[in-house]
Amino acid sequence: MAYSDKVLDHYENPRNVGSLDKNDPNVGTGMVGAPACGDVMKLMIKVGDDGIIEDAKFKTYGCGSAIASSSLVTEWLKGKTVDEAYAIKNSAIAEELALPPVKIHCSVLAEDAIKAAVADIKAKQLAAKEAA
Amino acid sequence: MTTERKPIYLDYSATTPVDPRVAAKMIPYLTEEYGNPASRSHPYGWTAEKAVENAREEVAKLVNADPREIVWTSGATESNNLAIKGAANFYSNKGKHIITVATEHKAVIDPVRELERQGFEATFLEPDSEGLVSLEVFKAAIRPDTVLTSVMLVNNEIGVIQDIEGIGNICRENNVIFHVDAAQATGKVKIDLASLPVDLMSFSAHKTYGPKGIGALYVRRKPRIRIEAQMHGGGHERGMRSGTLATHQIVGMGEAFRIAREEMATENERIRMLRDKLLHGLQTIEETYVNGDLANRVPHNLNMSFNYVEGESLIMAVKGIAVSSGSACTSASLEPSYVLRALGRSDELAHSSIRFSIGRFTTEADVDYTIALLKEKIGKLRELSPLWEMFKDGIDISKVEWAAH
Numbered sequence: 001m002a003y004s005d006k007v008l009d010h011y012e013n014p015r016n017v018g019s020l021d022k023n024d025p026n027v028g029t030g031m032v033g034a035p036a037c038g039d040v041m042k043l044m045i046k047v048g049d050d051g052i053i054e055d056a057k058f059k060t061y062g063c064g065s066a067i068a069s070s071s072l073v074t075e076w077l078k079g080k081t082v083d084e085a086y087a088i089k090n091s092a093i094a095e096e097l098a099l100p101p102v103k104i105h106c107s108v109l110a111e112d113a114i115k116a117a118v119a120d121i122k123a124k125q126l127a128a129k130e131a132a
Numbered sequence: 133m134t135t136e137r138k139p140i141y142l143d144y145s146a147t148t149p150v151d152p153r154v155a156a157k158m159i160p161y162l163t164e165e166y167g168n169p170a171s172r173s174h175p176y177g178w179t180a181e182k183a184v185e186n187a188r189e190e191v192a193k194l195v196n197a198d199p200r201e202i203v204w205t206s207g208a209t210e211s212n213n214l215a216i217k218g219a220a221n222f223y224s225n226k227g228k229h230i231i232t233v234a235t236e237h238k239a240v241i242d243p244v245r246e247l248e249r250q251g252f253e254a255t256f257l258e259p260d261s262e263g264l265v266s267l268e269v270f271k272a273a274i275r276p277d278t279v280l281t282s283v284m285l286v287n288n289e290i291g292v293i294q295d296i297e298g299i300g301n302i303c304r305e306n307n308v309i310f311h312v313d314a315a316q317a318t319g320k321v322k323i324d325l326a327s328l329p330v331d332l333m334s335f336s337a338h339k340t341y342g343p344k345g346i347g348a349l350y351v352r353r354k355p356r357i358r359i360e361a362q363m364h365g366g367g368h369e370r371g372m373r374s375g376t377l378a379t380h381q382i383v384g385m386g387e388a389f390r391i392a393r394e395e396m397a398t399e400n401e402r403i404r405m406l407r408d409k410l411l412h413g414l415q416t417i418e419e420t421y422v423n424g425d426l427a428n429r430v431p432h433n434l435n436m437s438f439n440y441v442e443g444e445s446l447i448m449a450v451k452g453i454a455v456s457s458g459s460a461c462t463s464a465s466l467e468p469s470y471v472l473r474a475l476g477r478s479d480e481l482a483h484s485s486i487r488f489s490i491g492r493f494t495t496e497a498d499v500d501y502t503i504a505l506l507k508e509k510i511g512k513l514r515e516l517s518p519l520w521e522m523f524k525d526g527i528d529i530s531k532v533e534w535a536a537h
Binding site: 033035060 | 441442443444448468478479480483515516517518519520521529535
């Protein structure tokens with residue numbers, strides 16, 4: 001499999017590997033994929049009171065492009081608002097990493113992970129508001 | 133110009149290098165003794181014919197057959213096609229049912245599928261969880277209209293050895309033609325066709341240190357087995373396979389099989405020692421599983437799954453060695469290995485599998501390097517793996533509801 005230099009760089013030096021405190025009310029978690037399909041992504045974002053993403057961490061079980069896609073989005077997410085994050089399209093990820101056609105699903109999974117993490121933080125904030 | 137150092141080759145089940153002794157023997161038949169073995173009117177032809185017949189004898193000797201029972205083909209895929217389609221069609225008036233196994237090579241599965249399209253019926257037996265076909269299961273699959281059975285001797289992915297004698301005896305009792313794909317077996321297990329109840333057997337040169345593009349089919353003479361030719365033309369090979377014989381390739385296969393016959397006993401002992409060292413080294417890593425039976429297995433093969441690590445990313449991480457994976461991501465189909473799935477392995481474990489295959493030129497230093505490399509890289513990838521984290525937190529991953537995609 002001939003991967004682009006960018007995929008190889010993210011694969012060999014993955015950025016922002018790890019986890020955040022999932023019980024923190026400002027942390028949203030997105031877990032997508034399935035082990036049977038060969039890829040699972042866990043993306044965690046920490047959102048400040050101003051709605052800006054302060055930190056992002058990931059862990060991924062999957063092929064090289066799945067790891068690279070999730071590593072890349074953690075870089076992109078920091079400094080963005082949750083709404084800007086929600087608008088990230090898989091095509092932008094695929095283009096940035098020059099993913100081959102059979103690996104496009106990895107970028108789709110990364111987009112899904114962002115959406116799941118954003119949905120989680122919004123649900124948490126709503127629950128907090130209702131409780132208040 | 134700098135050249136990148138090549139990875140250590142541990143993919144001998146995919147193909148082997150041509151032994152230098154084999155290559156040396158082949159070359160004169162390209163440049164000097166270039167005659168057509170079918171030319172009867174001059175010494176060029178006579179010399180080539182003699183070389184072909186010597187090689188035929190060497191191939192026959194390795195498997196204790198009569199040279200007249202050996203038909204040259206382009207490789208094991210062609211041999212399998214010729215045997216399966218050729219015998220099924222020749223004997224189709226006896227019945228139209230074929231038995232084979234779900235873990236066979238595609239070069240057996242696909243010809244059987246093709247026969248299904250032509251009106252045959254096929255049973256694909258499921259092996260047990262170790263990859264072996266039970267004789268009871270096989271016996272139960274036989275029907276009055278069963279005409280042909282095809283079972284491989286050594287599996288290409290997991291290296292397990294089937295009970296060919298047991299299956300062959302049942303075939304004899306039921307008057308069923310028995311074909312065996314032995315592409316992965318030559319030089320690894322002893323084959324005695326004088327005593328084995330086998331009618332047709334496929335061979336390949338390039339899995340046994342010979343060149344690619346040449347193989348052979350054994351066609352039993354007593355009792356005589358008939359097959360319909362699949363390639364028509366000048367009537368070479370007693371009409372079973374037309375086409376000018378590739379003298380240099382045939383000479384290479386003969387020499388490769390001669391070396392295999394003379395050296396396999398000592399070679400296999402050395403390879404078993406290396407494989408066991410690799411096995412024990414890798415078993416010190418947590419959550420590893422051997423795929424396929426270890427006792428009934430060629431010493432050359434080790435197929436292991438490294439749980440919670442995806443196969444393709446593992447292959448990328450171990451660039452220093454050349455191996456194969458059962459992971460979907462390394463195949464064009466995006467499906468994990470059908471062989472491991474037939475063993476009942478979960479998709480996750482199939483995705484996480486690596487086949488190491490050891491051969492004539494593997495050294496102990498290669499094995500030491502491989503063990504150290506795997507330990508390091510699996511640790512690194514598990515740090516990255518959310519599944520490993522869940523496993524360590526005591527979460528049963530099989531109980532989690534995943535959104536399949």
